[in-house]
Amino acid sequence: GAVVSQHPSRVICKSGTSVKIECRSLDFQATTMFWYRQFPKQSLMLMATSNEGSKATYEQGVEKDKFLINHASLTLSTLTVTSAHPEDSSFYICSARFLAGGFYEQYFGPGTRLTVT
């Protein structure tokens, strides 16, 4: 149980275009999902918390108009990078909160590598 998928796994886009990344919980319902960003050889940085049916909560310094998050169902959250620029190139990872044994663990998707040319 607790499998999280992401699509696409890899995307290359031109500067100025928008890219949508999907995050799905495959075998459980996730009221809360998270989006992280990871630069090469660095740790994961939380970008935003996505709650089903409500607006996402963004971390300080993350532009909400640039990184649009929609959590329209209990199994799907999407991250849209709008007007992408080369500095947006990164590894984007989502996670979903899963209740097991009386506590919540986060389970992670396989990540999406975004390259903006």
Place this chain on the structure above:
Amino acid sequence: GIQVEQSPPDLILQEGANSTLRCNFSDSVNNLQWFHQNPWGQLINLFYIPSGTKQNGRLSATTVATERYSLLYISSSQTTDSGVYFCAAAYNTDKLIFGTGTRLQVFP
């Protein structure tokens, strides 16, 4: 907020060796998880361990919450253990703060 530091930053081992990875956190936690990020970027859950000791095969973990540290033990290392090991912590929130990671390379 909580700060999480890991040591050592890099570790190179020969197959069969044992190792101990450390995670220090700056404040109280009630959520602490260990992950292995494989070379393809996938994070794999190893342990949920805000306190106490757990074992799973060749891996075990111990968290001493009162002293604000957690240890991950890897015994009889295999090449498939290579990757980056992260600990992540939180207190009364779902927002995990990730440590700096330990990059492990296991050679045959």
